[in-house]
Amino acid sequence: MLFGAHVSSGGGITNAIGRAADLGCEALQIFTQSSRQWRATNHPEELLAAYRSEAAAAGIAYSLCHAIYFINLASTDPDVAAKSRLALATTVGVAARIGADTCFHVGSHLGAGLDATLANIVDGISPALDALGDDEWLLLENSAGAGDTIGRDIDELARVVAAVDHPRVGLCIDTCHIFVSGVDIREAAIVDSLLDDVDRRVGLHRLRALHVNDAAAKLGSNRDRHANMLEGEIGERMGVLLSHPALAHLPAILETPGPEGKGSDAEEVRRLRATHANGASARQLNGARDESDER
Ligand SMILES: [Zn+2]
Numbered sequence: 001m002l003f004g005a006h007v008s009s010g011g012g013i014t015n016a017i018g019r020a021a022d023l024g025c026e027a028l029q030i031f032t033q034s035s036r037q038w039r040a041t042n043h044p045e046e047l048l049a050a051y052r053s054e055a056a057a058a059g060i061a062y063s064l065c066h067a068i069y070f071i072n073l074a075s076t077d078p079d080v081a082a083k084s085r086l087a088l089a090t091t092v093g094v095a096a097r098i099g100a101d102t103c104f105h106v107g108s109h110l111g112a113g114l115d116a117t118l119a120n121i122v123d124g125i126s127p128a129l130d131a132l133g134d135d136e137w138l139l140l141e142n143s144a145g146a147g148d149t150i151g152r153d154i155d156e157l158a159r160v161v162a163a164v165d166h167p168r169v170g171l172c173i174d175t176c177h178i179f180v181s182g183v184d185i186r187e188a189a190i191v192d193s194l195l196d197d198v199d200r201r202v203g204l205h206r207l208r209a210l211h212v213n214d215a216a217a218k219l220g221s222n223r224d225r226h227a228n229m230l231e232g233e234i235g236e237r238m239g240v241l242l243s244h245p246a247l248a249h250l251p252a253i254l255e256t257p258g259p260e261g262k263g264s265d266a267e268e269v270r271r272l273r274a275t276h277a278n279g280a281s282a283r284q285l286n287g288a289r290d291e292s293d294e295r
């Protein structure tokens, strides 16, 4: 597993690399433009060109670009739809230059239902697919399930992935979002069935990244409130998901508030690693116990 965190790319996109390395990360996530503006950032050519080698030198093996939150590919408002298409394609274009995957929130059907807006979504993603690099992926993130947001469960994400029908469109699962949308990932059997579901409906090879966030809100509350590692409703049980053998190769990226609300710090990354390690030893112990039961 590659452990990482969302970091600022302020002052130049390559600045994110040093920030992530200082936290002890092997993976990072950035915004490629201000997350609260439609306007794209103009990245200097030399920084884009330098990114891959600087990341490799700093031990950053995986980068993920998070598209802005305003994007709503399901919108029937032509202005919002056009801006959404452009914003997503622009981020994917930057990601292609630096060798990063892109993740985004599909948006909200605003009461129309997923079926009624699926054609808009497919259409809205298409410029992003044109901008996608040869090795990079575009990842749909599951939503916390509030209001009419799309991606509240694997079924909705699977329908979008099937409709888009592209070999490098996949999923990023956010642990806080999946928990508040009612999947109790503290339980090993539920994690197993979640991943079975992903495998059957989407294909496990399309699950490319995890956002690891504890939840400040209750199971099934649909409230998107991230908590620091070990400080929310999931707590130490985050290790159940993190240590699942099917996820061993994935990047696990924190988007936690951090102790001062300024983002995940080195202690958060340390807790992430420790929670994974503890989950793995609990799993081994349980495995050994099961074997001795069989004897
Ligand atoms: Zn997100």
Ligand SMILES: [Zn+2]
Pocket (backbone or CB within 6 Å): 141, 174, 211, 255
């Ligand atoms: Zn997330």
